[in-house]
Amino acid sequence: MNASRPHNRVAVIDDSSQTRESFHLVFPELEVVGTFPSVNALTATMSPDDVDLTVLDLQLSRNFDEQVLQGPAAVEHLTARGYRVCLYTDERRLLVLATCFSSGACGLARKSDSITDNQTAFLQVIKGTPVIPSSMVELAELLAYRDRLPTLTERQSEVLRGRARGITWGALARRLGISTKTAQEHMNAVMLKMMSVLQAAHLSNSATPGDIERALGLAPGDLAAPTC
Amino acid sequence: MTVSDTPLLRQDTTIDSSRIKAERAMTVVLGVFRLGMLVQVLFSLVSSTIRSEIVWGSAVAGSVVVVWNVILFGVVIKQKSFAATPTWMWLIDFVVAAQTVIVVSQALPSSSLIGTWAFWPYAYICATAPTFAIWPQPIWRSMTLSVLLAVIYGVTVFPGNETLIYTIINNAASVVIYTLISAIGASFIRRLAQTADQHKERAIALEQERHRFHMHDVTGLLNRLSQEDIPPEALAALRTQALRESNRLRYDITSASAATPNELGSPTVESVISASLKGFGHLPLEIRTHLGQDISLHPDTAVALESALISLLYNIQFHAGQVQEVIIHSARQADGWEVSICDDGVGFDLEQTPMGFGLKRQVIAGLQSQGLTVTVETAPGEGTCVFIHGPLVEPH
Missing domain, CATH: 1.10.10 (Arc Repressor Mutant, subunit A)
Structure with a gap:
C-alpha cells in the first residue's frame, strides 16, 4: 500500500478488461488495489477492510447471464457486506438509480463526464461525501x-x-x-x-x-x- | 418489469407467452369450478352412506369419477393446463361423464332424478361440459359433446318424469349454455392473448430494426478509431463525431417510443417535445418531463411550440461545440404549464447582442401570437434559458 495515499485504495469491478487495465492510468490519484470482472471475484479476494472504495460498473454481463450479479442487486450484495460503493456508469434511468442509492450506493460517477470530474467524484466518496449525479x-x-x-x-x-x-x-x-x-x-x-x-x-x-x-x-x- | 428494466432486445425464454398464460388462467378458473363440484358430489355420496341410504350403482359411478379426476388433474397439474394434455383425454372425460348419468339414473328411482343431490351426475356434467371448451379441440366438437351429454341426460331422466318435461329441457339446456359461455369466453381470451403475442413480436422486430439502424454508423466509426494508421490531424474530427454518435446512441436507447397525442387525439406537451427532438439526438440532451405529463395543448399552440423548440435546438446545434448539456424541462403549474430549454453554452449579453431573426420572429413572436409568454435569460458564460408559459386547456 502506498503510504502517501493511505485512504485512496480502490477496487474496480467492470466487465470491460480495457477499463480494468487502464483504470490506474486514467485516475492516477487513486491506488488501484484490485480489478475484477464480477462482484463475486472481489468478495472472494478482498474484504471491505482492504479497500476504501469499490468502483462498480452497473452492467457486468452483456449476454444477459442471470448468474452474473449486476445492477441494483450487485450494489445490495456489496453494501450488505460492508463495501463502500461508487457506481461508474452512464445509467440515467431514475428507477434504476433510485434503487441503487436505496441499496446503499454512496455515489455515481458518469462515464460520459470528464476524467477530472470522475476522479473528483471518487475522491469525494472516499472522504464520505455522497456524490449524486445531476x-x-x-x-x-x-x-x-x-x-x-x-x-x-x-x-x-x-x-x-x-x-x-x-x-x-x-x-x-x-x-x-x-x-x-x-x-x-x-x-x-x-x-x-x-x-x-x-x-x-x-x-x-x-x-x-x-x-x-x-x-x-x-x-x-x-x-x-x-x-x- | 424489474428495476433494471428488461433489455429491449432480450427475448427471455423463461417468460411464457400470453397465450400460454391465458390457457393456464382458464385452467385454474374452470379447474376450481370443477373441483368444487367434485367436493359436493363426494359430500353427497358420503352423507348418503352415513344415512345407510347408499345406492351401490351410484357409489361405483362415483368411484369411477373420483379415480378419473385424480388421474386427469394429475396430468393437468403436470402439464399446467388442459390445453397441454394428450388429445385423447377429452374422449375419456366425455365417456366418464356420460356413464355416470346412465348408471346412476338406472340405480335410482325416477322420483329422485330431478332436483335432488341423490342424482349428482347432473351437477357433475354441469361442471364437466364447460371444460370441453378449453380442451385442445375445435369449438364445434366441444359443443357437440355438450349437446350429446344434454341429450343423454334428457333421455335417461325422462321416463317416469314425463310431467317434468320443461324442467328436464331447461336442465339439459343449461349444460349446453354453460359450455357455450365457456367456449365464447375461451375464444375471446385466446384471441386477446394471441393479439398480445403478435404485438410483442412486432415490437421486438421494430426494436431490432431500430438498433440495427442506429448501430450502423457507430460501428463504422468505432472501427475507424481503432485503426492505428489514422492521421493525427483527423483525430479531432473523429472524436467530435464519436461524441455526437455517443449522444445520439444514448438518446435513442434510453428514450422511449415517441409520445403520441392523448386518448382524445389532442396534442400534449410531451408529444410536442417528442416531435421536436427528431433529428437532434446527437446533442447532449437531457429530457425532464416527469412533472409535465398529460398536459393538453390547443393544436395551434402545439404547432407554434414545436416550431419554437426546433428553432431553439437548431440554434444550440449551431453552437454545439460549446455546449455540454441541454436540458428540456416541462412542468404543470397552478395556473398553466411551463416548458423550458436551457443550455450551458457561452450565452450572450441581451443588451449588447440583439436577438437574431430566428429567435425574435420564429420563437418569440410565433409563441406570443398564440398567447404564450416567453422569457429569455442569458448572460455571457452562463448559458441560455428560454422559458415558455401557457394556459391549461381542455383536450381539443
Whole structure:
C-alpha cells in the first residue's frame, strides 16, 4: 500500500478488461488495489477492510447471464457486506438509480463526464461525501412536488427548481442573489435529504416501478419512463 | 418489469407467452369450478352412506369419477393446463361423464332424478361440459359433446318424469349454455392473448430494426478509431463525431417510443417535445418531463411550440461545440404549464447582442401570437434559458 495515499485504495469491478487495465492510468490519484470482472471475484479476494472504495460498473454481463450479479442487486450484495460503493456508469434511468442509492450506493460517477470530474467524484466518496449525479435532480424535484421532502427550505426549493430546469450555477446564483458556492451547498443539502428518503424506502432490487412509486410516496405513473 | 428494466432486445425464454398464460388462467378458473363440484358430489355420496341410504350403482359411478379426476388433474397439474394434455383425454372425460348419468339414473328411482343431490351426475356434467371448451379441440366438437351429454341426460331422466318435461329441457339446456359461455369466453381470451403475442413480436422486430439502424454508423466509426494508421490531424474530427454518435446512441436507447397525442387525439406537451427532438439526438440532451405529463395543448399552440423548440435546438446545434448539456424541462403549474430549454453554452449579453431573426420572429413572436409568454435569460458564460408559459386547456 502506498503510504502517501493511505485512504485512496480502490477496487474496480467492470466487465470491460480495457477499463480494468487502464483504470490506474486514467485516475492516477487513486491506488488501484484490485480489478475484477464480477462482484463475486472481489468478495472472494478482498474484504471491505482492504479497500476504501469499490468502483462498480452497473452492467457486468452483456449476454444477459442471470448468474452474473449486476445492477441494483450487485450494489445490495456489496453494501450488505460492508463495501463502500461508487457506481461508474452512464445509467440515467431514475428507477434504476433510485434503487441503487436505496441499496446503499454512496455515489455515481458518469462515464460520459470528464476524467477530472470522475476522479473528483471518487475522491469525494472516499472522504464520505455522497456524490449524486445531476440526472437525479429530476427525482428530487418529483419528490418535492409530492411533498416527500418536507424539510426543504425555501432557498433549497428555489435552487432545486432552477437546477432541474438546467439553469447554470452562475445564472442561478445571480438570479437568487447568492454566491455559486452557496447555491451548490443548497443543492447538496437537497440531494442529501433525497438520499435519506431513498435509503429509508429500502427499495428491493426486484421491485416493480409501481412498488418503487408506492414506497417513495409518489403517484402512479410518476416514474414511468418519459416518452420523449 | 424489474428495476433494471428488461433489455429491449432480450427475448427471455423463461417468460411464457400470453397465450400460454391465458390457457393456464382458464385452467385454474374452470379447474376450481370443477373441483368444487367434485367436493359436493363426494359430500353427497358420503352423507348418503352415513344415512345407510347408499345406492351401490351410484357409489361405483362415483368411484369411477373420483379415480378419473385424480388421474386427469394429475396430468393437468403436470402439464399446467388442459390445453397441454394428450388429445385423447377429452374422449375419456366425455365417456366418464356420460356413464355416470346412465348408471346412476338406472340405480335410482325416477322420483329422485330431478332436483335432488341423490342424482349428482347432473351437477357433475354441469361442471364437466364447460371444460370441453378449453380442451385442445375445435369449438364445434366441444359443443357437440355438450349437446350429446344434454341429450343423454334428457333421455335417461325422462321416463317416469314425463310431467317434468320443461324442467328436464331447461336442465339439459343449461349444460349446453354453460359450455357455450365457456367456449365464447375461451375464444375471446385466446384471441386477446394471441393479439398480445403478435404485438410483442412486432415490437421486438421494430426494436431490432431500430438498433440495427442506429448501430450502423457507430460501428463504422468505432472501427475507424481503432485503426492505428489514422492521421493525427483527423483525430479531432473523429472524436467530435464519436461524441455526437455517443449522444445520439444514448438518446435513442434510453428514450422511449415517441409520445403520441392523448386518448382524445389532442396534442400534449410531451408529444410536442417528442416531435421536436427528431433529428437532434446527437446533442447532449437531457429530457425532464416527469412533472409535465398529460398536459393538453390547443393544436395551434402545439404547432407554434414545436416550431419554437426546433428553432431553439437548431440554434444550440449551431453552437454545439460549446455546449455540454441541454436540458428540456416541462412542468404543470397552478395556473398553466411551463416548458423550458436551457443550455450551458457561452450565452450572450441581451443588451449588447440583439436577438437574431430566428429567435425574435420564429420563437418569440410565433409563441406570443398564440398567447404564450416567453422569457429569455442569458448572460455571457452562463448559458441560455428560454422559458415558455401557457394556459391549461381542455383536450381539443
